[in-house]
Amino acid sequence: xxxxxxxxxxxxxxxxxxxxxxxxxxxxxxxxxxxxxxxxxxxxxxxxxxxxxxxxxxxxxxxxxxxxxxxxxxxxxxxxxxxxxxxxxxxxxxxxxxxxxxxxxxxxxxxxxx
Amino acid sequence: xxxxxxxxxxxxxxxxxxxxxxxxxxxxxxxxxxxxxxxxxxxxxxxxxxxxxxxxxxxxxxxxxxxxxxxxxxxxxxxxxxxxxxxxxxxxxxxxxxxxxxxxxxxxxxxxx
Numbered sequence: 471x472x473x474x475x476x477x478x479x480x481x482x483x484x485x486x487x488x489x490x491x492x493x494x495x496x497x498x499x500x501x502x503x504x505x506x507x508x509x510x511x512x513x514x515x516x517x518x519x520x521x522x523x524x525x526x527x528x529x530x531x532x533x534x535x536x537x538x539x540x541x542x543x544x545x546x547x548x549x550x551x552x553x554x555x556x557x558x559x560x561x562x563x564x565x566x567x568x569x570x571x572x573x574x575x576x577x578x579x580x581x582x583x584x
Numbered sequence: 585x586x587x588x589x590x591x592x593x594x595x596x597x598x599x600x601x602x603x604x605x606x607x608x609x610x611x612x613x614x615x616x617x618x619x620x621x622x623x624x625x626x627x628x629x630x631x632x633x634x635x636x637x638x639x640x641x642x643x644x645x646x647x648x649x650x651x652x653x654x655x656x657x658x659x660x661x662x663x664x665x666x667x668x669x670x671x672x673x674x675x676x677x678x679x680x681x682x683x684x685x686x687x688x689x690x691x692x693x694x695x696x697x
Contacts, residue, residue, distance in 0.1 A: 500683050512590075512674055512688035513627075558626060562683035571617075571642075572686065576626040 475575055476559055482581040489546040491578040493559035494539075500562045502535055502542050503572065507556045516544075516557075521564070549582045556580070587611070590675050590689035597662070597669070597696050605660045605692045607675035616658035617686065619674040620644060627674065633658055634680075662694065670696045 475494050483489050493502065501520045505513040519526045519535045519542065526533045532545040546553055556579045560572040588609040597603045607616065615634050619627040629642030633652040647666025652658055658677075662669045673692045678684040 503685065510672075510691070510693075512690045513676075513686075515685045515687070518685055560686075571629060571632060572683075574627045579624075 476578040478578060480579045482583065483549060485549060485551055485582055485584050487549055489549050489580055491544050491557055493542045493575055495561045496540065498564045500564045503560045504533060504544050505558045505560065507558065513558065551582050551584045554580060554582045588675060588677055588687055588689040590692050592692060593690065595692055595694045597694065599696055600664045602661055602663050603694065605662070605673055607658045607660065607689060608656055609677045610656060611677055611687060613677035613679055615678045615680055616652070617676045618650065618660045619676065621672045621674060630660065669694055
């Protein structure tokens, strides 16, 4: 079952603009991760934020986590055509015992137009 | 050069045939995973393995089988019992099972003719 839900499902912006996508989840988590997938390729890990962290940066990426609202956002600043991809969030639940695995969202498809 | 590889990249199968997808990693990771991805969809977990000679069913294991005889290898067999096998299959690995960052292979696109 999918815990993460990204929105919007699709986003189209112009090069140079910022892109924001959101992820909501249902249960308590240990961490939340964001991945990128270029068309027809495997996923690439972007950033991991732990439940006791509120914000994390990596280059042009900024991730926030609000555990009270059970939501996270991924901001890509000064977007480039090469950022065109699908972006997925994945959550690792707390207290999962031996059933620890990542729960994946359905993804946001981002198109950056030159 | 460390990484995770999948082969073949494209695979065609006739209905009623079993087919095996290869996944190899040289990252010295204990945990490995198989996912299925359908067009415009997220990832669905087929099987995962925490350690050699051990594996567990994921959310959609019916019609699939796996083995984990070596730490580096986690092949997936798509059997004739899988009703709708045409999909993009992704293999991943992580240091330990569960919460860690997962590293993905390039995927195998399986088409049933």
